[in-house]
Amino acid sequence: MPTLTIPLGKSEWYSSNDRIHHMKRYCISNAVRTKAKLLAKQHLEPVTGPVHVTAFIGYPKGVGRADPSNASVVKHILDGLTDAGIWGDDDSEHIPAVAYRRDASTGRAGLWTVRLEITRQNHEF
Numbered sequence: 436m437p438t439l440t441i442p443l444g445k446s447e448w449y450s451s452n453d454r455i456h457h458m459k460r461y462c463i464s465n466a467v468r469t470k471a472k473l474l475a476k477q478h479l480e481p482v483t484g485p486v487h488v489t490a491f492i493g494y495p496k497g498v499g500r501a502d503p504s505n506a507s508v509v510k511h512i513l514d515g516l517t518d519a520g521i522w523g524d525d526d527s528e529h530i531p532a533v534a535y536r537r538d539a540s541t542g543r544a545g546l547w548t549v550r551l552e553i554t555r556q557n558h559e560f
Contacts, residue, residue: 437479437553441471441512445545450505464511471515479521485531485556486522488513491538493548503535512549521553531556 447467449455455463490512492503513525513533522529541548 437482438550439471439475439478439516439553440548440550441467441474442541443467443470443508443547443549447508448547449507450502451507452502452505453507463508464514467508467511468515468518471512472518475516475519475521479516479519479553481521482553482555485529487532487534487554487556488530489534489536489552489554491536491548491550491552493538493541493550495546496540496542496544498540501537503537506535506547506549509533509535509549512551516551 447463447470449460449463490503490506490509492501492506492509494501513530516522517525538548538550
């Protein structure tokens with residue numbers, strides 16, 4: 436099962452609960468998308484057919500409760516993998532489902548990780 440881990444600093448992170456200016460969100464999305472594209476080209480081979488993606492979110496040291504499904508940056512990461520040619524598109528035909536899980540703490544203040552597990556689907560949705 437292909438996996439890719441993307442480390443994200445404080446300047447590259449936001450969640451759907453954050454109220455940030457649209458230009459800041461745009462800058463973050465471009466930076467994260469580009470980082471994901473470059474890492475994917477180095478570490479992943481293209482996949483065919485529909486895949487299921489599980490995003491494991493690793494939170495910084497000291498974070499107690501968290502809601503992994505609020506990790507808005509995952510969308511930008513998926514876009515980066517599309518840009519890298521890992522799959523044809525990130526639409527529901529190519530990626531019928533994205534699941535969110537909490538991963539182990541990164542152990543460092545101000546550092547998040549998004550670890551993607553990509554699983555080939557054996558049937559159509």
